[in-house]
Amino acid sequence: MANPSLLILAGDGIGPEVMAEVRRVIDWFGANKDLTFDVSEDLVGGAAYDNHGTPLHDDTMAKAQKVDAVLLGAVGGPKYDDLDFSVKPERGLLRLRKEMDLFSNLRPAQCFDALADFSSLKKDIVSGLDIMIVRELTSGVYFGEPRGIHREGNERVGINTQRYTESEIARVARSAFELARKRSNKVCSMEKANVMESGILWRDVVQEIHDAEYPDVELSHMYADNGAMQLVRAPKQFDVIVTDNLFGDVLSDCAAMLTGSLGMLPSASLGLPMANGRPKAMYEPVHGSAPDITGQGKANPIACILSFAMALRYSFDEGAHADLLEGAVERVLADGARTADLMGPDGGTPISTTEMGDAILAA
Numbered sequence: 001m002a003n004p005s006l007l008i009l010a011g012d013g014i015g016p017e018v019m020a021e022v023r024r025v026i027d028w029f030g031a032n033k034d035l036t037f038d039v040s041e042d043l044v045g046g047a048a049y050d051n052h053g054t055p056l057h058d059d060t061m062a063k064a065q066k067v068d069a070v071l072l073g074a075v076g077g078p079k080y081d082d083l084d085f086s087v088k089p090e091r092g093l094l095r096l097r098k099e100m101d102l103f104s105n106l107r108p109a110q111c112f113d114a115l116a117d118f119s120s121l122k123k124d125i126v127s128g129l130d131i132m133i134v135r136e137l138t139s140g141v142y143f144g145e146p147r148g149i150h151r152e153g154n155e156r157v158g159i160n161t162q163r164y165t166e167s168e169i170a171r172v173a174r175s176a177f178e179l180a181r182k183r184s185n186k187v188c189s190m191e192k193a194n195v196m197e198s199g200i201l202w203r204d205v206v207q208e209i210h211d212a213e214y215p216d217v218e219l220s221h222m223y224a225d226n227g228a229m230q231l232v233r234a235p236k237q238f239d240v241i242v243t244d245n246l247f248g249d250v251l252s253d254c255a256a257m258l259t260g261s262l263g264m265l266p267s268a269s270l271g272l273p274m275a276n277g278r279p280k281a282m283y284e285p286v287h288g289s290a291p292d293i294t295g296q297g298k299a300n301p302i303a304c305i306l307s308f309a310m311a312l313r314y315s316f317d318e319g320a321h322a323d324l325l326e327g328a329v330e331r332v333l334a335d336g337a338r339t340a341d342l343m344g345p346d347g348g349t350p351i352s353t354t355e356m357g358d359a360i361l362a363a
């Protein structure tokens with residue numbers, strides 16, 4: 001059988017720096033675990049603009065559609081701030097998400113014990129936390145029509161429309177239920193069915209998909225504002241949370257801060273299954289290109305490395321190897337390895353991006 005294929009789009013800023021450590025992890029699995037990937041690399045974002053005058057070349061787009069999974073670093077930077085909107089680095093990322101139809105955005109919020117002091121909450125509230133937010137990514141109020149700013153009489157009016165079809169809700173619900181079966185078999189769906197029609201439909205469709213296809217999964221519903229409160233009050237009550245694009249944007253950033261540093265957080269964006277049964281998929285750290293620390297060897301590679309662990313689990317059914325990699329990360333943190341972002345003011349000397357990669361490989 002052919003090796004599984006990966007397209008690496010390292011992008012801009014610290015993207016190539018953290019991705020270099022992921023490359024070493026991928027090579028380690030090839031050398032030690034008989035798990036070899038066909039890896040190709042290409043440009044995205046500002047790097048693609050510099051070479052091709054566009055943040056995503058058509059050939060790159062075509063490659064992304066063919067591979068089993070895309071790994072993306074980060075895009076953007078001050079150098080590109082004045083570019084026309086149509087060629088901004090971020091447009092490359094948006095085009096990938098849109099054309100691959102990656103409707104299900106998985107963002108784990110996991111608290112490594114060694115970093116529990118970093119949380120904005122008390123240690124006992126977050127210690128051992130392991131939840132997953134599934135955010136609908138391709139529809140809802142960020143895309144609905146009509147939209148725009150126009151004049152009504154003597155004032156301006158800004159308009160966006162929250163619009164969800166039944167099939168859009170159903171497919172992201174299925175993705176959350178599938179995920180729950182691989183975890184603690186528990187889903188909480190969040191909307192505002194008390195004040196929004198799209199919320200009423202959301203709740204109905206999630207319940208219908210549950211009753212027809214996933215009756216074994218424990219399902220609850222919660223208003224999203226209460227959900228936000230519960231996330232900071234008692235986050236460990238949740239396992240999988242499924243919600244729409246707007247609420248998911250807000251709730252996943254909120255959940256992220258339960259765990260400490262941006263440099264720790266991975267994500268996956270999944271679409272429909274391809275002919276080989278694997279979902280269309282892109283994996284990327286939650287953080288951006290971090291221009292303030294680019295080129296200084298300070299970037300924490302863990303978010304990007306954990307994104308590859310998600311690829312192992314969700315694209316390649318290599319859960320045991322994902323566990324191995326996540327376990328190595330946990331161990332180096334427990335042993336005290338810290339990049340600068342994981343360090344308090346009196347924390348001592350931080351290690352570099354490469355040294356963190358070394359430590360994880362050794363573990």
Ligand code: ATP
Binds near residue numbers: 014286287290293303
């Ligand atoms: P974007 O608009 O792309 O989301 P941003 O400005 O919101 O970017 P980041 O680029 O993620 O955010 O950077 C926010 C802050 O976090 C910066 O100070 C950056 O240095 C820091 N940071 C982000 N990622 C990392 C990392 N992997 N390691 C260390 N520090 C990081």
Ligand code: MG
Binds near residue numbers: 288
């Ligand atoms: Mg940001």
